[in-house]
Amino acid sequence: MSIDTADLWFVIIALGLGSFGLRFVFTGLVGNRPLPPWLLRHLRYTAVAVLPGLVAPLVVWPAATGGSLDAPRMAAALVTLAAGYFLRNVIVAIVLGGLTLYGGLALFG
Amino acid sequence: MPTQTTKSIYWQGVRDGAPFILVIVPFSLLFGVVATEAGLNVLETMSFSVLVIAGAAQFTALQLLGDGAPTLIALVSALAVNLRMAMYSASLTPWIGEATLGQRAIAAYFTVDQSYACAIVAFEQNPGWSIRQRLAYFFGVVTPICPLWYLFTLIGALVGTSIPQGLALDFALPITFLAMIGPMLRTPAHVLAALISVVTALVFAFLPYNLGLLVAGVAGMMTGAQAELWIEQRKAARQ
Numbered sequence: 001m002s003i004d005t006a007d008l009w010f011v012i013i014a015l016g017l018g019s020f021g022l023r024f025v026f027t028g029l030v031g032n033r034p035l036p037p038w039l040l041r042h043l044r045y046t047a048v049a050v051l052p053g054l055v056a057p058l059v060v061w062p063a064a065t066g067g068s069l070d071a072p073r074m075a076a077a078l079v080t081l082a083a084g085y086f087l088r089n090v091i092v093a094i095v096l097g098g099l100t101l102y103g104g105l106a107l108f109g
Numbered sequence: 110m111p112t113q114t115t116k117s118i119y120w121q122g123v124r125d126g127a128p129f130i131l132v133i134v135p136f137s138l139l140f141g142v143v144a145t146e147a148g149l150n151v152l153e154t155m156s157f158s159v160l161v162i163a164g165a166a167q168f169t170a171l172q173l174l175g176d177g178a179p180t181l182i183a184l185v186s187a188l189a190v191n192l193r194m195a196m197y198s199a200s201l202t203p204w205i206g207e208a209t210l211g212q213r214a215i216a217a218y219f220t221v222d223q224s225y226a227c228a229i230v231a232f233e234q235n236p237g238w239s240i241r242q243r244l245a246y247f248f249g250v251v252t253p254i255c256p257l258w259y260l261f262t263l264i265g266a267l268v269g270t271s272i273p274q275g276l277a278l279d280f281a282l283p284i285t286f287l288a289m290i291g292p293m294l295r296t297p298a299h300v301l302a303a304l305i306s307v308v309t310a311l312v313f314a315f316l317p318y319n320l321g322l323l324v325a326g327v328a329g330m331m332t333g334a335q336a337e338l339w340i341e342q343r344k345a346a347r348q
């Protein structure tokens with residue numbers, strides 16, 4: 001269905017401003033005022049607390065298969081994570097994950 | 110490392126950011142294609158990528174608008190997906206808080222998953238870097254990533270629907286993020302935080318507006334912080 005132009009521009013501009021606000025809220029407004037240790041201890045785990053939660057539903061219920069579990073995608077996810085963990089190399093992990101995905105799709109897809 | 114200059118640190122950032130070209134290119138291309146399929150013109154599609162510069166949020170907004178969701182719901186959901194940027198911002202503050210307001214504003218605009226993930230690792234490994242060197246590294250990481258984000262959104266918008274389905278580009282995002290997560294799991298506390306994040310995100314996936322991710326983020330951070338405290342206390346008790 002077609003999207004109303006005014007609605008679309010409202011979302012683009014508001015989302016742009018809002019996203020900048022989220023990115024600026026601490027770096028910009030807190031600046032170099034010291035943060036309490038308990039807060040810093042939580043912030044150390046930001047990335048490992050957010051990214052896995054973002055990815056997990058995409059792996060378990062991929063949109064491309066209508067949300068049903070998919071062997072090639074699951075295998076690619078596990079290979080990528082294991083390669084990243086053991087080899088500590090992002091690019092090698094991406095390549096191995098991609099090869100697993102295409103291999104799996106060629107075999108089962 | 111006494112030989113490190115600000116310039117060499119910039120180039121180290123460029124090198125660390127470069128692998129993500131493999132991810133940014135298909136992802137931005139995909140956004141351009143999907144936006145064009147949804148009926149957006151080139152200006153609208155490019156405005157999305159330049160103003161928002163966050164793939165997951167852009168896809169969320171587009172998906173919901175295309176499904177006919179109310180405008181405000183589309184906006185709030187996409188902002189919720191981007192709430193992690195506030196967590197990144199907070200996490201970067203101790204490292205780049207001394208920079209000028211203008212520098213911090215520019216760094217804030219360029220705070221994306223990849224620049225944050227590279228920077229936080231490099232800053233923790235090099236606590237001796239000056240604020241100039243940290244910014245040089247940060248903008249080094251951004252250099253190969255963000256211009257290509259704009260360029261390939263444009264190419265995607267121009268080639269439109271001629272990309273074959275078999276490329277399975279939908280999985281570019283999960284693979285990238287998983288590859289980034291692996292090296293981040295440095296301590297048992299990091300592993301526990303990630304595990305709790307996964308379980309919580311799946312359990313709370315039924316919540317509307319991607320609120321499940323926020324619950325998972327908070328649960329994961331609390332788990333990591335608490336695990337770190339336990340591990341330190343056990344170490345102290347043994348001594």
